[in-house]
Amino acid sequence: MRRKLEKFVDPLPNLQPLKPDKKTGDGVHYEITMKQFKRKLHRDLPATTLWGYNGQFPGPMIEANRDEPVHVAWLNQLPNKHLLPVDVSIHGLEQLPIVRTVVHLHGIETKADSDGHPEAWYTNNFQETGPVFSRETFTYPNHQRGSLLWYHDHAMGITRLNVYAGLAGMYILRDEHEKSLNLPAGDYEIPLMITDRSLNADGSLFYPSQPDDAAKKLPNPSILPAYNGDTIIVNGKAWPFLEVEPRKYRFRILNASNTRSYQLQLDSNINFQQIGSDGGLLRHPVEIEKIGFQPAERIDVIIDFSKAAGQSILLKNDLGPDADPNDDTGDIMQIRVTKSLKNKDRSHLPQTLSVIPSLKQNDISGIRYLKLVGSADEFDRPLLLLNNKHWHDPITENPQLGTTEIWAFTNTTNFSHPIHIHLVQFQVLEHQPFDLEQYNQDGKIIFTGPPEAPAANHRGWKDTIEVPAATITRVIAKFAPYSGEFVWHCHILEHEDYDMMRPYMVADDDKNNTKF
Numbered sequence: 001m002r003r004k005l006e007k008f009v010d011p012l013p014n015l016q017p018l019k020p021d022k023k024t025g026d027g028v029h030y031e032i033t034m035k036q037f038k039r040k041l042h043r044d045l046p047a048t049t050l051w052g053y054n055g056q057f058p059g060p061m062i063e064a065n066r067d068e069p070v071h072v073a074w075l076n077q078l079p080n081k082h083l084l085p086v087d088v089s090i091h092g093l094e095q096l097p098i099v100r101t102v103v104h105l106h107g108i109e110t111k112a113d114s115d116g117h118p119e120a121w122y123t124n125n126f127q128e129t130g131p132v133f134s135r136e137t138f139t140y141p142n143h144q145r146g147s148l149l150w151y152h153d154h155a156m157g158i159t160r161l162n163v164y165a166g167l168a169g170m171y172i173l174r175d176e177h178e179k180s181l182n183l184p185a186g187d188y189e190i191p192l193m194i195t196d197r198s199l200n201a202d203g204s205l206f207y208p209s210q211p212d213d214a215a216k217k218l219p220n221p222s223i224l225p226a227y228n229g230d231t232i233i234v235n236g237k238a239w240p241f242l243e244v245e246p247r248k249y250r251f252r253i254l255n256a257s258n259t260r261s262y263q264l265q266l267d268s269n270i271n272f273q274q275i276g277s278d279g280g281l282l283r284h285p286v287e288i289e290k291i292g293f294q295p296a297e298r299i300d301v302i303i304d305f306s307k308a309a310g311q312s313i314l315l316k317n318d319l320g321p322d323a324d325p326n327d328d329t330g331d332i333m334q335i336r337v338t339k340s341l342k343n344k345d346r347s348h349l350p351q352t353l354s355v356i357p358s359l360k361q362n363d364i365s366g367i368r369y370l371k372l373v374g375s376a377d378e379f380d381r382p383l384l385l386l387n388n389k390h391w392h393d394p395i396t397e398n399p400q401l402g403t404t405e406i407w408a409f410t411n412t413t414n415f416s417h418p419i420h421i422h423l424v425q426f427q428v429l430e431h432q433p434f435d436l437e438q439y440n441q442d443g444k445i446i447f448t449g450p451p452e453a454p455a456a457n458h459r460g461w462k463d464t465i466e467v468p469a470a471t472i473t474r475v476i477a478k479f480a481p482y483s484g485e486f487v488w489h490c491h492i493l494e495h496e497d498y499d500m501m502r503p504y505m506v507a508d509d510d511k512n513n514t515k516f
């Protein structure tokens with residue numbers, strides 16, 4: 001079915017910020033349209049039909065400034081038939097229009113009605129006479145630190161397919177403090193959106209439907225519990241290459257894959273200097289050889305090529321000692337230090353990057369124990385749940401506006417889940433291992449070790465964190481500045497869709513809480 005593709009033959013597409021449509025007293029305005037389009041993902045493949053914001057994959061990059069609101073009118077101009085095979089079997093999703101979309105800006109602090117609640121989806125309003133496009137305008141206040149955010153589809157039960165079809169893009173929020181640090185910038189700051197896909201020989205996207213269920217003649221095919229593509233795509237090209245000068249570069253990297261996590265590594269003696277995570281700069285740079293990178297996480301790294309002139313360096317995904325030699329996903333992209341130095345590198349890598357007050361200083365109003373559990377539906381097909389609750393069960397997490405809580409994610413499954421909370425940036429307190437066998441026997445949590453501090457590169461602001469199997473991962477968050485209904489979920493999109501997502505309410509007793 002698929003063709004073996006030669007690696008490192010396409011140059012890395014350089015993502016340029018989108019020009020605003022207008023600036024007014026109340027901020028910057030954009031109109032972005034979701035469309036179907038075709039694009040070559042590799043030199044030797046025919047063009048692939050994709051869905052993208054403004055007909056691009058990745059979607060156009062938005063560059064925003066702290067405290068300057070951004071308003072985006074998100075238009076749905078997609079065709080009336082989904083690009084991918086759609087199998088939905090829970091919550092009566094098969095009753096819903098198949099082409100439904102809603103945009104969520106991941107990592108933003110915004111009001112519930114601009115957050116892209118999964119049930120706030122809208123359609124292209126397709127009519128007999130042709131599509132009548134439908135739109136939704138969302139506001140992003142940007143009252144938060146400089147950071148790399150990203151926007152992607154979040155429509156109920158179909159997020160995995162809409163994102164896989166191409167509905168994802170980057171959003172860089174800038175602030176003055178960061179500008180004052182003189183980090184590598186301009187041509188020397190490179191955004192990378194890493195994804196995985198599988199492609200048929202004719203270039204079309206491959207996403208499996210459920211042959212097992214069909215064979216067993218079950219009434220509704222279930223969705224897959226996970227899906228890893230076999231081709232790595234960076235900024236919209238399969239295994240691209242990038243030519244650089246022998247100097248420092250800053251890479252803003254996003255894992256926009258549905259399921260795949262990476263162990264990023266360089267095949268040279270250069271280490272990463274990680275300077276930022278999901279919610280912006282760390283306190284200090286962290287020198288690191290290998291970076292675990294879960295879906296939806298962002299990392300901000302400096303790589304210094306000054307001693308590597310003439311070399312070709314691979315950005316790898318370490319698959320471990322048992323890797324299948326035919327697995328191509330151990331390679332991500334190639335960096336060629338072949339350009340000559342244009343100007344002396346005057347950028348800095350300061351030892352103090354930012355101030356991050358510890359939320360532990362706050363009054364803590366409570367701890368929530370939240371279990372990640374494997375379950376099954378009535379046909380014995382796998383289902384993943386949060387606290388044994390389904391999406392449609394009544395809200396159970398309802399912090400008061402402005403309070404600080406600890407959420408203790410207890411992973412009773414035997415694999416990792418990247419857990420994401422909307423609205424807030426949190427801090428990771430610790431991971432504590434427990435005996436899973438014991439738990440499976442009698443439901444008791446017996447710790448097998450003391451709490452472990454998070455890795456040095458997870459000690460900044462996070463909105464998504466890996467909760468490893470058989471651990472309790474404790475995070476602390478202040479639920480502010482908006483009340484209303486938001487969601488928290490596993491960011492493996494196949495898990496999120498089936499059924500590892502829950503609504504939560506930031507309650508403000510003085511107000512009527514907005515739904516979405």
Ligand code: C2O
Pocket residue numbers: 104106152154296420422487489491
């Ligand atoms: Cu990146 Cu709720 O999503």
Ligand code: CU
Pocket residue numbers: 104105106107420421422423
């Ligand atoms: Cu989010």
Ligand code: CU
Pocket residue numbers: 384416417418490491492495496500
């Ligand atoms: Cu999960």
